[in-house]
Amino acid sequence: MYRYDSYDQSMVDARVEEFRDQVQRRLAGALTEDQFKPLRLMNGLYLQLHAYMLRVAIPYGTLSGKQMRKLGEIAAKYDRGYGHFTTRQNLQYNWIKLADAPDILAELATVEMHAIQTSGNCIRNISSDQYAGVSADEVADPRPWAELLRQWSSFHPEFTYLPRKFKIAVIASDDDRAAMRLHDIGLKLVSRDGVIGAEVYAGGGMGRTPMVAPQIRDFVPEEEIVSYLEACLRVYNRYGRRDNKYKARIKILVHEIGVENYKRQVEEEFAHMRTLGLNPPTEELDRIRAFFAPPAYETGLSEDIDRSDPAFALWVDRQVAAHKAPGHAIVNISLKPLTGIPGDASAEQIELVASLAEQYSLDELRVTHAQNLVLPHVRKADLYAIWQKLDEAGLAEANLDLITDIIACPGLDYCALANARSIPLAQKIAQRFADNERQAELGELKLKISGCINACGHHHAGHIGILGVDRKGVENFQLLLGGSGAEDASLGQITGPGFSEDGVVDAIDKVTEIYLAQRESGERFLDTYRRIGMKPFKEAIYG
Amino acid sequence: MVEFLSFRDGDSAQEPAVTVEAFTGQSNATAVRIEPGEDARELLPYLDRLSLVEVNFPGFGDGRGYSAARILRESGYRGELRAVGDVLVDQIVAMRRCGFDSFHPAKPLDDGAVERALTRYADVYQKAIDDRQPIWAKRHPETING
Numbered sequence: 001m002y003r004y005d006s007y008d009q010s011m012v013d014a015r016v017e018e019f020r021d022q023v024q025r026r027l028a029g030a031l032t033e034d035q036f037k038p039l040r041l042m043n044g045l046y047l048q049l050h051a052y053m054l055r056v057a058i059p060y061g062t063l064s065g066k067q068m069r070k071l072g073e074i075a076a077k078y079d080r081g082y083g084h085f086t087t088r089q090n091l092q093y094n095w096i097k098l099a100d101a102p103d104i105l106a107e108l109a110t111v112e113m114h115a116i117q118t119s120g121n122c123i124r125n126i127s128s129d130q131y132a133g134v135s136a137d138e139v140a141d142p143r144p145w146a147e148l149l150r151q152w153s154s155f156h157p158e159f160t161y162l163p164r165k166f167k168i169a170v171i172a173s174d175d176d177r178a179a180m181r182l183h184d185i186g187l188k189l190v191s192r193d194g195v196i197g198a199e200v201y202a203g204g205g206m207g208r209t210p211m212v213a214p215q216i217r218d219f220v221p222e223e224e225i226v227s228y229l230e231a232c233l234r235v236y237n238r239y240g241r242r243d244n245k246y247k248a249r250i251k252i253l254v255h256e257i258g259v260e261n262y263k264r265q266v267e268e269e270f271a272h273m274r275t276l277g278l279n280p281p282t283e284e285l286d287r288i289r290a291f292f293a294p295p296a297y298e299t300g301l302s303e304d305i306d307r308s309d310p311a312f313a314l315w316v317d318r319q320v321a322a323h324k325a326p327g328h329a330i331v332n333i334s335l336k337p338l339t340g341i342p343g344d345a346s347a348e349q350i351e352l353v354a355s356l357a358e359q360y361s362l363d364e365l366r367v368t369h370a371q372n373l374v375l376p377h378v379r380k381a382d383l384y385a386i387w388q389k390l391d392e393a394g395l396a397e398a399n400l401d402l403i404t405d406i407i408a409c410p411g412l413d414y415c416a417l418a419n420a421r422s423i424p425l426a427q428k429i430a431q432r433f434a435d436n437e438r439q440a441e442l443g444e445l446k447l448k449i450s451g452c453i454n455a456c457g458h459h460h461a462g463h464i465g466i467l468g469v470d471r472k473g474v475e476n477f478q479l480l481l482g483g484s485g486a487e488d489a490s491l492g493q494i495t496g497p498g499f500s501e502d503g504v505v506d507a508i509d510k511v512t513e514i515y516l517a518q519r520e521s522g523e524r525f526l527d528t529y530r531r532i533g534m535k536p537f538k539e540a541i542y543g
Numbered sequence: 544m545v546e547f548l549s550f551r552d553g554d555s556a557q558e559p560a561v562t563v564e565a566f567t568g569q570s571n572a573t574a575v576r577i578e579p580g581e582d583a584r585e586l587l588p589y590l591d592r593l594s595l596v597e598v599n600f601p602g603f604g605d606g607r608g609y610s611a612a613r614i615l616r617e618s619g620y621r622g623e624l625r626a627v628g629d630v631l632v633d634q635i636v637a638m639r640r641c642g643f644d645s646f647h648p649a650k651p652l653d654d655g656a657v658e659r660a661l662t663r664y665a666d667v668y669q670k671a672i673d674d675r676q677p678i679w680a681k682r683h684p685e686t687i688n689g
Contacts, residue, residue, distance in 0.1 A: 005682070007666055007678045007681070007682070008678075010665055010666065011664065011666065011668070011678075014663050014664045014665070017663070018663055021659065022633075035631075038603065038604065038633075039633060121604065121606075151668045151678070151679075152668060152669055154668050155637070155664070155667070155668060156668075156669060157609065157636075157637040157638075157640035157641050157667075157669065157671050158606075158609045158610055158613055158637075158641055158671070159606070159609075160606065160609075160637055161603070161604050161605065161606025161609065162606060163606075234610050237606055237607060237609070237610050238582075238607055238610050238611075242579075242605060242607075272617070276617060276670070277670055278669070278670050280677075280679035281679070281683055281686045283683045283686050284679040284682060284683060287682065287683075
């Protein structure tokens, strides 16, 4: 894992003191809320329905046990005992007092963490693949590039007042576990003639106008990625729309001027940028890369897993993924208990996972964009002990990528923008489909719920997506089918008129019946939908 | 309170700035003001003749002026580059890094706050148009300085 040197630490410490000064000016009345707003937003602090929400950056979703423990301590001390893991691999506290925010940032700084640029119209936290470094199919561990870009984007002098927020993802596998093409810019590392570089995709995103990012370059050599991104960002900063915040994301620019035109402008700017000495030397990437060198895995380990406990065996089948090192496994921890809040973890659960990471996973864990956690380096021999501890803490749900592994935004229970409640609906769906055999029968089925058109719950990318809207003062839920955030990225289509909360659960029931009746061997829900189209589902729902 | 802030040696330009349209329409003006939607590159043929470029920020959140400033400096402009309008104390450092060397904010700035802002961060992560060495260069002095 990356560790701060004195430069990194002093940047974060300076930010804490700056923000402390700004909060004091606000509390003393020297700053109005209007003047304070852009300052707090640059530090991830939002004013929500009931309290302040603080969003903490978890760069590329990687954490140490110590960092995780600190997140739990903050949840207990300053929040109501919970943290909420988000679809951008960050963590949010929903019950924060403004006066406490500087102290929280100071505590985070002691474990090399921060909330810098977790909101505002700037380059946000860089996201990545939760299996980075441990999956066998990657070209390279993408996190050194993500860390290089974290530093490049922090306090960027030119790109801090962009037309709108800007999200970047870096992956290095053909399997896209980070929804890369639904980011403002997505980088996929590839190897060409032994040289690492990136395929670049620009203009993806969710929101009210969802787009899958087109490719704008098939190869940027690794040592020029920074200057190429400077070119992409400069064209966007200059020409992205600023007249309407709903049309301000880069996807609208790319769409309106056309991808070829955008590419041409970026290439012109890049030809200029590459003469300016903006790229860190390869020694800097090497320095960062050394932190992510594969750990010294124990060898000679057994591959055997004692499956005599059926509940454990089920959990292994569902939650454990293949690791590149013999005798090891990747453990996915579900934050989707059937009666819980998707992505929520209590202070005690956070503490437990921190301990498990320290004891069993070489002091490392990950956060996924599907709001779950990962222990990336586990010996197969330890799986049973881990499962027992997770089970005691209510963290042994076995539903990875199944219909109850729901992504949901905080919705109207917390968010000032929401039109509808996402969490109670997620819970109703989870209860309707709680039966283990039924979930297993349905197989991979990614269900995603957003409580408003801003699409924080990624409903466009759900195999089944749900969008909460307000219809004459009443919550109404639209149903979408056929989206995907993976390497086969696509956008879901609306089935037709919306439903009540109970109505949409019934509609999903009917949709799954059609799938089971029509699927051919080996087909996931998404495959069947793509083969037979919307019509049979529509007839079943509305017929 | 600070009504005008300059980091240049010597006096600041006094001539009133004209619009880009008036300037490129063959006036003899030596001072021009760029508005957010205007292309700084239109001024590139005239850099020798310019002594002042004002970049207007009608609202602090409109960041186009940062790119305009950097483009002018990257193209070799050496005259005064002044940020005017809704310029906030928390933006001065980033503006300096993009090449602005004078500031005329619509609302005067607090002296102490300006001083604190200018000295807050000892280092920077990126190479920009100022001469500050990025952290990556300090980490690898043998490579950077040959």
